[in-house]
Amino acid sequence: MDPATQKKWDRAALGYDLMNGYGPEWRWGPYKRRLFSTMAGRVLFVAIGTGQDIQFFPAGQEITAIDISPRMIEQARVRADGYDGRLELRQLDVHDLDYPDATFDKVFTSCTFCSVTDPVIGLRELRRVLCPGGTIGMFEHTGSRFFPFNLMLDLMTPLMRQVGPELNRDTLANLQQAGFVDVNLDPVYLDVVKVIHGVAPCASGALEPDG
Numbered sequence: 056m057d058p059a060t061q062k063k064w065d066r067a068a069l070g071y072d073l074m075n076g077y078g079p080e081w082r083w084g085p086y087k088r089r090l091f092s093t094m095a096g097r098v099l100f101v102a103i104g105t106g107q108d109i110q111f112f113p114a115g116q117e118i119t120a121i122d123i124s125p126r127m128i129e130q131a132r133v134r135a136d137g138y139d140g141r142l143e144l145r146q147l148d149v150h151d152l153d154y155p156d157a158t159f160d161k162v163f164t165s166c167t168f169c170s171v172t173d174p175v176i177g178l179r180e181l182r183r184v185l186c187p188g189g190t191i192g193m194f195e196h197t198g199s200r201f202f203p204f205n206l207m208l209d210l211m212t213p214l215m216r217q218v219g220p221e222l223n224r225d226t227l228a229n230l231q232q233a234g235f236v237d238v239n240l241d242p243v244y245l246d247v248v249k250v251i252h253g254v255a256p257c258a259s260g261a262l263e264p265d266g
């Protein structure tokens with residue numbers, strides 16, 4: 056567990072709902088609801104934060120939701136208790152999951168891989184715990200290819216990184232680098248906010264040492 060990242064998000068938990076709870080969830084809610092409507096089988100959700108995403112989960116699923124921050128999880132618990140299905144919350148670092156290979160059928164993320172310190176290692180770990188042919192569905196914001204957005208996001212990232220997410224990640228490339236196949240995206244806003252899909256390859260359950 057990375058203590059610096061944990062502390063940063065513990066601190067962010069306090070004002071998180073105030074900053075992110077209303078406008079953004081109202082705006083992105085329909086996209087998240089559509090993505091999460093494909094939840095089925097053994098589902099892993101990374102990272103639950105204060106539980107804002109739970110309102111968009113389809114009822115009746117069996118979901119394990121993790122987060123590195125105990126403070127975030129504490130806040131998510133009330134929303135998790137109201138979920139009409141089975142929702143287990145666990146404090147775990149996505150870089151180092153304690154699940155055996157091929158534990159889950161589907162993985163979902165939501166504004167997560169802007170925040171994970173080493174995204175390729177985290178995504179490799181998700182590939183490991185997915186069964187071969189299992190899918191990942193991500194609602195994420197990333198960097199942009201277009202000027203001046205790319206410059207703006209690059210300039211803001213060092214500051215934002217201190218208190219929250221990175222703003223210029225290339226999550227599509229990171230997924231491919233982590234060994235996911237059939238990687239594709241649905242744009243949501245400009246080329247920054249997007250839904251990304253990928254598949255854990257079927258050929259072999261074994262992972263190469265460095266990807």
Ligand SMILES: C[S@@+](CC[C@H](N)C(=O)[O-])C[C@H]1O[C@@H](n2cnc3c(N)ncnc32)[C@H](O)[C@@H]1O
Nearest residue numbers: 064102104107122123124148149165166170171
């Ligand atoms: C921007 S918040 C998104 C939370 C929630 N999905 C939402 O959209 O409101 C990013 C979350 O990722 C979590 N996180 C950061 N690094 C992590 C890691 N290595 N493992 C698990 N969770 C992590 C943080 O604690 C935080 O709750």
